[in-house]
Amino acid sequence: MILDILEYPDPRLRTIAKPVDEVTDEIRTLIDDMFETMYDAPGIGLAATQVNVHKQIIVMDLSEDKSEPRVFINPKVDVLDGDLEAMQEGCLSVPGFYEDVKRIEHVRITAKDRDGEEFVIEATGLLAVCIQHEMDHLNGKLFVDYLSSLKRNRIRKKLEKLHKQSA
Numbered sequence: 001m002i003l004d005i006l007e008y009p010d011p012r013l014r015t016i017a018k019p020v021d022e023v024t025d026e027i028r029t030l031i032d033d034m035f036e037t038m039y040d041a042p043g044i045g046l047a048a049t050q051v052n053v054h055k056q057i058i059v060m061d062l063s064e065d066k067s068e069p070r071v072f073i074n075p076k077v078d079v080l081d082g083d084l085e086a087m088q089e090g091c092l093s094v095p096g097f098y099e100d101v102k103r104i105e106h107v108r109i110t111a112k113d114r115d116g117e118e119f120v121i122e123a124t125g126l127l128a129v130c131i132q133h134e135m136d137h138l139n140g141k142l143f144v145d146y147l148s149s150l151k152r153n154r155i156r157k158k159l160e161k162l163h164k165q166s167a
Contacts, residue, residue, distance in 0.1 A: 003051040005037065007158055012056055013137070014054055015054045018055055020056055030055075030057065034051060062130065087129045088100050094155060108122050109131055
């Protein structure tokens with residue numbers, strides 16, 4: 001089922017997600033719906049917050065052929081290298097806008113998979129950027145928060161105008 005993706009500046013995007021206590025069939029159905037929604041959008045990552053479910057769940061697929069689906073439940077990120085790397089980011093909740101954001105280039109992620117099994121991976125490059133971007137969503141933060149207030153307000157006004165036109 002395709003879910004509705006909240007768009008900036010919707011205040012529900014600022015909600016802090018709660019940990020998942022147990023990975024149930026209901027959670028796995030949500031994960032499947034999130035993948036379907038992400039692939040349909042199309043995007044490479046989606047946090048549950050973006051579909052108005054405030055649980056710590058992220059789905060991601062960085063492949064071009066949808067062959068590498070990844071699920072992160074209750075993810076935690078540890079910084080392994082303090083260097084910041086700038087990469088252009090976009091967001092399904094901020095459609096049509098891309099800006100450079102600096103993030104840590106090397107991280108370790110601890111999370112649970114769709115079966116509730118804990119795993120640990122190290123990430124660099126796009127995977128490291130994407131997981132940090134999606135983790136921000138779980139903490140009520142958006143990539144536009146890294147921009148100047150001038151750029152952020154410009155994006156906000158353009159999206160508000162688009163939302164009014166489509167209402």
